[in-house]
Amino acid sequence: MPGMDSREEPATATKESRAEPLRRKIKLVIAYDGTDYHGWQIQPGFRTVQGMLCEAAAAVLHGPTHVQGAGRTDAGVHAQGQVGLIETAQPIPTEYFHLALNDHLPQDIVVLSAREVGPDFDVMADVTRKVYRYTIYTGRLRPVRQIRFCWHFPGALSVEAMQAAARHLVGTHDFRSFAAAVEEGQATVRTLFRCEVTQGGAGECDRIAIDMEGSGFLHHMARLIAGTLIDIGRGHWPPEHMADILAARHRAAAGHLAPAGGLSLEWIKFRRDDPACGLARDRS
Helix, strand or coil: CCCCCCCHHHHHHHHHHCCCCCCEEEEEEEEECCCCCCCCCCCCCCCCHHHHHHHHHHHHHCCCCCCEECCCCCCCCEEEEEEEEEEECCCCCHHHHHHHHHCCCCCCEEEEEEEEECCCCCCCCCEEEEEEEEEEECCCCCCCCCHHHCEECCCCCCHHHHHHHHHCCCEEEECHHHCCCCCCCCCCEEEEEEEEEEECHHHCCCEEEEEEEECCCCCCHHHHHHHHHHHHHCCCCCCCHHHHHHHHCCHHHCCCCCCHHHEEEEEEEECCCCHHHCCCCCCC
């Protein structure tokens, strides 16, 4: 048309071609044997689960890629339901993404599933509940096939006393006594929705499991609860002393720190998955 600059159309097309591609968020559910890793979080000079996942993702997506975790696990701690998040503009089909990642991961890490989530999904702030399981084996002979995933504690433990003590922990409390380290100004109030001690899992009377479902956990909190319950189970304290330990609000009041190998992060629930939480975010 008369008066139209023929250069305008190519300029517009060039601008559109330079637009950033849409980024997707992909939620991963991850299991791992943490025995040979220095925990979840990347640390220079150490082999970590997050580091291995970032390397695998970079290989699949052909470029540096960060895998953010819903929480950290310490050195030697395992997971059956850790959750990670990747943001990418690559068009790889989500249903095959976890299989591609597994091709680049060592045998002690596996991505169980991958699915696309909404743009406002926050893998840390949207967490409402986590479940940790601590496993103890009380048989005289160590269980060599399971030794990496339990604390071999040969001897009698009173499961009834441990159950009674665990009931004192259910609810909203200041768990300062069960924190290995607390940063200045850090809140130490957490909610345990469930703390159960059961015996005979997997058909073995020598196996004891401690299941802890909480809104969040302080540093070493799950392992200190497990160690304290074991101290009560072996008769060091009566079950009702658990209330005094909570009230003390001091690490020295609690029992032993249980070894890392017996602990596993079983699953994580998010606010859109948890009808009890409505739309409110639990940032504890």
